[in-house]
Amino acid sequence: MSQARLIYGGKEYELSVVEGSEGEKGVDIQNLRRDSGLVTLDPGYGNTASCESAITFIDGEKGILHYRGYPIDQVATRARFTEVCYLLIYGERPTPEQLADFRARMTKHTLLHEDMKKFYEGYPPGAHPMAIMAAMVASLSTFYPDTEEELERNIIRVLAKSKTLAAFAFKKSIGHPFIYPRNDLSWPANFLRMMFAVPAEDYEVPKVYEEAMNMLLILHADHEQNCSTSTMRMVGSSEANLFASISAAICGLWGPRHGGANQAVIEMLEQIQAAGGDYETFLDKVKKGEDGVRLMGFGHRVYKNFDPRAKLLKEQADAIFEKMGIHDPLLDLAKRIEERALSDEYFIKRKLYPNVDFYSGIIYRAMGIPTEMFTVMFVLGRLPGWIAHWMEQRNDPKGYRIHRPRQIYTGATLREFEDRGTLLL
Numbered sequence: 094m095s096q097a098r099l100i101y102g103g104k105e106y107e108l109s110v111v112e113g114s115e116g117e118k119g120v121d122i123q124n125l126r127r128d129s130g131l132v133t134l135d136p137g138y139g140n141t142a143s144c145e146s147a148i149t150f151i152d153g154e155k156g157i158l159h160y161r162g163y164p165i166d167q168v169a170t171r172a173r174f175t176e177v178c179y180l181l182i183y184g185e186r187p188t189p190e191q192l193a194d195f196r197a198r199m200t201k202h203t204l205l206h207e208d209m210k211k212f213y214e215g216y217p218p219g220a221h222p223m224a225i226m227a228a229m230v231a232s233l234s235t236f237y238p239d240t241e242e243e244l245e246r247n248i249i250r251v252l253a254k255s256k257t258l259a260a261f262a263f264k265k266s267i268g269h270p271f272i273y274p275r276n277d278l279s280w281p282a283n284f285l286r287m288m289f290a291v292p293a294e295d296y297e298v299p300k301v302y303e304e305a306m307n308m309l310l311i312l313h314a315d316h317e318q319n320c321s322t323s324t325m326r327m328v329g330s331s332e333a334n335l336f337a338s339i340s341a342a343i344c345g346l347w348g349p350r351h352g353g354a355n356q357a358v359i360e361m362l363e364q365i366q367a368a369g370g371d372y373e374t375f376l377d378k379v380k381k382g383e384d385g386v387r388l389m390g391f392g393h394r395v396y397k398n399f400d401p402r403a404k405l406l407k408e409q410a411d412a413i414f415e416k417m418g419i420h421d422p423l424l425d426l427a428k429r430i431e432e433r434a435l436s437d438e439y440f441i442k443r444k445l446y447p448n449v450d451f452y453s454g455i456i457y458r459a460m461g462i463p464t465e466m467f468t469v470m471f472v473l474g475r476l477p478g479w480i481a482h483w484m485e486q487r488n489d490p491k492g493y494r495i496h497r498p499r500q501i502y503t504g505a506t507l508r509e510f511e512d513r514g515t516l517l518l
């Protein structure tokens with residue numbers, strides 16, 4: 094193990110350097126405060142490894158993403174989402190028998206307790222489906238006990254029921270009756286049918302949508318210590334139950350800088366389109382930082398070259414539009430903006446490239462999924478990643494401590510709180 098040296102206040106401190114399996118190195122500062130009285134300051138944790146993890150590897154400089162060692166382009170084009178759930182959570186690809194068993198259990202648990210349907214009645218028609226998802230997933234903990242014996246089943250339950258919860262949220266928003274799951278269908282087809290079938294008509298999920306959705310789910314399945322996954326670990330570190338931790342992660346994902354960006358991208362493209370398609374003026378505004386406006390779907394904390402997921406999604410978007418014989422002017426607009434931004438000094442200098450959210454919304458839109466549901470689609474994909482991290486932390490042979498960062502206090506120093514008598518307000 095190599096060492097790093099810190100010299101401070103005339104003293105020298107030896108800090109061990111930890112190395113990961115792909116050569117990433119980190120200075121272990123766990124005892125720094127105890128030994129030197131110092132803490133580290135890293136707002137937004139851009140330079141902090143909050144844990145050791147064996148689930149997902151990202152090399153942001155090279156645009157590399159691996160799930161359990163497998164490159165994302167191979168997984169996204171060769172696997173089914175169910176297999177990826179297994180791979181992420183249990184660490185290895187399932188054998189055909191294990192996969193069949195896993196799939197059967199996932200399918201068996203897709204139904205919601207009938208009492209949960211009543212919760213949907215209380216929401217106003219315009220309720221955002223992310224709020225419904227967070228509340229519904231937390232509510233699962235009122236139906237299923239948080240015991241060691243039930244944990245394995247609870248993992249399956251939340252993976253299986255989440256798509257039913259999401260489709261019901263959509264049906265509620267348009268005032269249509271709920272469509273129950275059909276267990277002979279694949280994960281994506283089952284979901285799309287619950288979204289778009291109506292009792293009065295037959296509905297067959299177009300194969301191209303099923304395939305696209307499978308890929309979208311896989312591409313979103315994990316992304317190491319992002320905001321929502323870190324939330325999952327943080328809440329889990331207090332020993333909150335699985336459903337409660339996922340509910341918190343859903344809220345973490347909601348914001349436009351994270352999973353909410355897919356909704357924000359479409360809204361941004363629609364606004365530019367409505368203003369006559371003048372993206373140059375919009376980009377000027379972005380570059381001047383006017384009103385804090387950003388080019389949504391661009392930039393990433395880790396990727397500084399390209400986001401491999403965005404590359405796959407751009408190809409997927411083209412394939413879908415061609416196969417379905419549809420044309421969406423927003424796709425053309427997005428491509429023009431991408432081309433323009435990639436040759437602009439502002440974006441080049443800051444290493445800003447399209448991320449996974451730049452094209453995902455355009456594909457969801459083509460499938461008929463409403464904009465407000467986009468971030469829910471992200472939830473459905475990210476669930477196995479969240480669960481894998483929660484389990485990894487829980488089963489860490491070295492144990493884990495409650496997440497409790499330090500701070501550098503900058504407020505008022507000690508002052509007297511004067512007694513003003515016994516005035517009651």
Ligand code: CMC
Pocket residue numbers: 137316319349350351352354379386387388389390391392393394395443445448449450
């Ligand atoms: N448009 C314009 N400028 C940007 C953008 C953008 N999308 N993203 C970053 N910048 C600028 C930022 O203003 C700053 O410039 P300066 O140095 O002059 O102050 C510089 O680039 C660095 O930005 P940062 O905010 O320090 O970068 P970060 O690593 O903290 O933020 C990000 C990463 C993803 C939050 C940010 O790039 C962003 O807000 N992007 C738009 C939202 C988005 O698409 N989010 C989805 C991320 S991918 C899906 C997911 O996993 O959530």
